Amino acid sequence: MAKETEILESVTSSEYKYGFSTDLEMETAPKGLNEDIIKLISHKKGEPEFMLEWRLKAYAKWLEMIEPKWPNVTYPKIDFNDIIYYAAPKQKKKLGSLDELDPVIKNTYDRLGIPLEEQLILAGVAVDAVLDSVSVATTYKEKLAELGIIFCSMSEAVKDHTELVKKYLGSVVPQTDNFYAALNSAVFTDGSFVYIPKGVRCPMELSTYFRINAENTGQFERTLIIAEEGSYVSYLEGCTAPMRDENQLHAAVVELIALKDAEIKYSTVQNWYPGDHEGKGGIYNFVTKRGICSGDNSKISWTQVETGSSITWKYPSVILKGDNSIGEFYSVALTNNRQQADTGTKMIHLGKNTKSRIVSKGISAGKSNNSYRGLVQVNKRAENARNFSQCDSLLMGDKCGAHTFPYFEINNSSAHVEHEATTSKIGEDIMFYCNQRGISEEDAVALIVNGYAKEVLNQLPMEFAVEAQKLLAISLEGSVG
């Protein structure tokens, strides 16, 4: 084994030495994926040797893997050799002021209620115009550093916090976990890294600042959050503002590690470009998200509001390893037009007295398809495991589909597992009732959908909950009648 590694090292390093010297100046790698491209990525990012080895191992495994097929999701075959895996961060064309912004986008920002400062940044208005918010961001960073919290890009973490990365990267989602996780492990470009030291309660949502700076993380995002004993962090990913991206395929990996008595709350609002009415040009979002409650009494909570992407394929999961640990999954997935979403969670109960709770609210409109797929597994030693799942579907129109595929694998008699699912629709009678009270169709849809999704929206940080509510209503415009 050791010899093999040695040989591998000598081969890889020699290739690296000679094979790529001339290409080092390139800003963009050629299309396609091979070991050289991975070496290029690693080199460009100035990564330590272990990282390159790790990537190459993932790549070797990926070559042997078969692309997953899901019964309720269809899309043209992806040509993995037609993708550019490395490009230096592009400078967006800076605008002089918000007046230069596309009025349609400006209007959407306004209706979502996004603060002006953030609008400037989202729109890419030149930095000097938004000095205020940058200085605010800097203040945040200082404050976090005082507490010993590390909050930086994955690229920085690989270089500056190598030991932590070495220890935890791939510990929850192994390189070989699935096809897209393997691909991500081989080629990930950036993402974020969070480390909360023992006993520290992170004083702010790691979001208000970060969501603005989330640009340029690329299509293969990698996130790692570690909460040490007794610590707490709430992290928010994504943005209610519509995000367009040139990259059609997004395959992110997120790993969460909660040690003894620690709690991680991870919230996502995803509103990537869903494609046009026929579904053309939308983003494929194939994400692996998993957390481990590795210590006793730890807790991981996933909350997601998914309105974007033409295809969403994600199952934020929790491995409940520590005794008395808790896993939660709250989801609103909205699909319209030709969108397809196949999303859900896995709750793997390993420790004693572990609890999980699943609340999934699917909303289908237009010609879309919305599937919940989830697994609750109670293993033999997981004494007194508790699970409650509620999976509801709301249908608008008669051309969409809503599907529920829950799996329960119960291998312990002390388990108590409950699942409920219902399907309902926004019917003409409800609509007329609202109209008759003077409420327009648009407002009625907003009212009903937000009522329906309330249990999930309540889990979001306050200011995001408000935006998310509006987002749901905007996403459903014109889908009734």
Added chain:
Amino acid sequence: MDKISQENTDLKMKLIEDFNNFEASLNGQSNEEIHNVRRDAIAYINENGFPTKKFEEWKYTNPANILKNDYVQAFTVPEKDLSGIDVSEVLAESNANVLVFVNGRYEISLSRIVSKGEGIFVGNFAEAYKSHKQLIDEHFSGLAKNEKGAFTAMNTAFANDGAVVFAADNVQIPEIIRIINIADARTGTYLSQPRNIFITGVNAKAMISEEFFTVGENPSLTNMVTEVYCGEGSMLEHYKIQNDGANALHVGSTQIRQAADSHYSNTTISWGGKIIRNNLQAEFAGNNTECHFFGLYLLSGKQHVDNHTLADHAMPNCYSNELYKGIIADKATGVFNGRIMVRPDAQKTNAYQSNKCILLSEDAMNYSKPQLEIFADDVKCSHGATTGQLSDEEMFYLRSRGIPENDARAILLQAFAEDVIDTVKDEYLREKLDKKLIEILKRTR
């Protein structure tokens, strides 16, 4: 794919050989329409082989465990021994039809048919093929198509005996039809493949119960297919009581098609047998149909029972309701895979499904997969699944009233199971089930 077919090569070769022998034994009949259907079925198996546990539909029940024994097809064995097979208890009740099958073959000497007359046929497959050839040609494999899977195709390939019940338009068969299937495992390891066809015409009515027993200790496999056609406005009550021996295996597929305004109710109770796989599928081909699936599985030892159901709503205004309950002890495994499909035109569908399970031991397992697939918007659908144990509070309440722990447990479990047994409308059968339930619960720890 290669790997899959490889594993089944031996079995396939054996089946093809059996088929050739079977064909030879048919003489003239091998030119008839019905035999073309059989030929297609064996060709299907030859081409597709058998499923493996990698198939989503067989995720929790490994087909290899069913197929691994070296079975001899029962029809190839000429001698039979009916000594020690006693059905007198069933026959004691005078106003019931009793059809007895031993290893899938009709035993006229043990049977009794009371429902006769205009528009009624109660009897076996061969007899039906003689007297109602057109009816059989029209309905044989109309629902149990090869695409339903290799086990169904295997049955079709060798289908030659089984029970046939036919009630013509406006005919109500007053007497229940009791079908007793006995696996004789005293002398060999047999594979029996009974094929049942039940047809109710417009506004017709019938009640059918199937019971399964085993004599002997050898492994046995019953691979049964039942096709049920419910005519407009007809009513059919259908019970399946699985009472087989400790080494008996059962794969059963029941395919139902309901025309408008029909009413079908199925109760499946599984408490005997080593491995059971039941497929129960109803498609609604007309408006306003009503369909009930009830199931109870009460398992101990290393028993493994897998119920797959499908309520396929293709038409508007139909109602389906499903309740499956399981009590699982020792190292037994229960699997429930219920699927509700609501197709685009099936507006105003009402579909409900519930799976409730109690695990009684450390090593008991339950896999539950209730699925909803909905393509119409004006529907009311819900499903629920619970797995747990008896409520501590209820147990304590009973014990605080002086009831010993074991009795208290039995009382609560009986109440849990009774919901399903109560759906059996035939009093004779229900009383028998009640007795058996109490007997089983007494030994269940």
Added chain:
Amino acid sequence: MITIKDLKASIETEEGHKEILRGINLQINAGEVHAIMGPNGSGKSTLASVLTGREGYNVTGGSVEFEGKDLLELEPEERAQEGIFLAFQYPVEIPGVSNTNFLKTAINEIRKSKGMEPMSSVEFLKTMKEKAKLIGLDPSMTSRYVNVGFSGGEKKRNEIFQLAMLNPKFSILDETDSGLDIDALRDVAEGVNKLRTKDNAFLVITHYQRLLNYIVPDFVHVMFEGRIVKSGGKELALHLEEEGYDWITEVKESTVA
């Protein structure tokens, strides 16, 4: 306030057009309460649906003028914003939407249509408290989801509570008495009576006379086969209660002849 002239309407059925309203004439002035009675299937509820703009009804002739506006041109919510209210015979359940949130949205939409600012939360809550007291509604009902899990009586009471909150000019009560026991009926009727002013008007649709013992109408109209076949004062209701509806056939024949 509202003038209905020769109003005709039909619905689509599997057998084709079916004419339900065959020429309704009705004039209702501010401060008046009118009752429409008639046997099942005479078109009473259809009239309510057509006036409020429910989908599925084709107006095939006639006109409806409300405060000088052509009512039939307006969308359902615009009619509501103009001040038309329907107390539904079968109020729907809206899961997840609290009564408070629902009413606040409705009130503010109506105010918006009039160019008014949204009502402040304080004022809204104050109004809600007052009206709940007036109608005798348990204040805890306001935080529950609209009609979800309400009993039949609670649903009807909630309709009248909404009426009180929205303060419409013209209210249609569609079989508000159906499914109510006598105590609930009295409570609901008392609520309505408290809301009567010289500036608003009510149209009470009912099959039975008993509601009219409590909500005393100024005019009673008898509807049969899509037409108003007889009109009179409150004593007409009593007459109907005693004689049943059989005699209408004769009236109708004599009218036609």
